[in-house]
Amino acid sequence: MDWMSIVALACFFLVLVFTVKIYGDFNPRPSFNPVRFMARVAIFGAMATLLYVVPVFHFTLPFLPSFLEFHFDEIPAFICGFAYGPWAAFCVIAIKTIIKLPFTSTMMVGELTDLVLSTFYVIPAVLIYGKVRNLKGVALAFGISAFIQLVMSMVLNVYVLIPFYIYMMGFSESGLLYVVHQAIPAITDMKWSYALLGVLPFNALKDAMVIIVTFLIYRSIHVWLHWDGSKQKKKAD
Known part of the structure; x- marks a missing residue:
């Protein structure tokens, strides 16, 4: 195990401890169990990490540029957030990012993006659903968060990712344009043409998949996620 992996694991535990501390301070309930909360977040963080880091869970589509990979690590973050709140959701996002950093091929820029x-995708949805816990709230939460994420994805690609690949990684703009042009001939430049015709449909399709899978899974297991055995203990007494 190299030093970066050790640092990543250390940060993993620090994030867990910090989240438990913050959550406990803002939710001073007698029933709050920090160990149970930490275990739940760690489980969802591990699932998100597998979906984010392991290549077998990634795939591409022939009608989109080959470097736009589908991965569904937001699903565990959504489910954890809906069940346990925004701090838990952010902790899951932070965990999978921290563990991925030692394996970065983009000087950490891709992972931080x-x-x-x-964060902009999951947290707004979790906050909205926390206020309106019904089907209308679910639709509103997913709709607003997807819109925010789509806008942010285009802005970050135009002003952060593409300039980074050109000026820091040494890729030529013409070379990148050639790659995306093979999949989408209508793209004419690596700015807003690429953002609107490449980034937007990619993220819209990915968001739709994530939303559908999240809804189906959470609807099936949300009762189990809140079960702590207290009712059974009372009956036994």
Whole structure:
């Protein structure tokens, strides 16, 4: 294990401890169990990490540029957030990002961009659903968060990611344009043409998949997620 992996694991535990501390301070309920909360967040963080880091869970589509990979690490973050709140959701996002950093191929810029996009995607939905816990709230939460994430993804690609690949990684703009042009001939430049015809449909399709899967899974297991055995203990007494 190299030093970066050790640092990543240390940060993983620090994020867990910090989240438990903050959550406990803002939710001073007698029933709050920090160990149970930490275990729940760690489980969802591990699932998100697998979906984010392991290549077998990634795939591309032939009608989109080959470097736009689908990965569904936001699903555990959504489910954890809906069940346990925004701090838990952000902790899951932070965990999968921190563990991915030692394996970065983009000088951490790609991972930090994913961190920002996942945060703007998941947290608004969790906050809205926390206020309106019904089907209308679910639709509103997913709709607003998807819109925010789509706008942010285009802005970050135009002003952060593409300039980074050109000026820091040494890729030529013409070379990048050639790659995306193979999949989408209508793209004419690596700015807003690429953002509107490449980034937007990619993220819209990905968001739709994430929303559908999240809704189906959370609807099936949300009762179990809040079960702590207290009712059974009372019956036994």
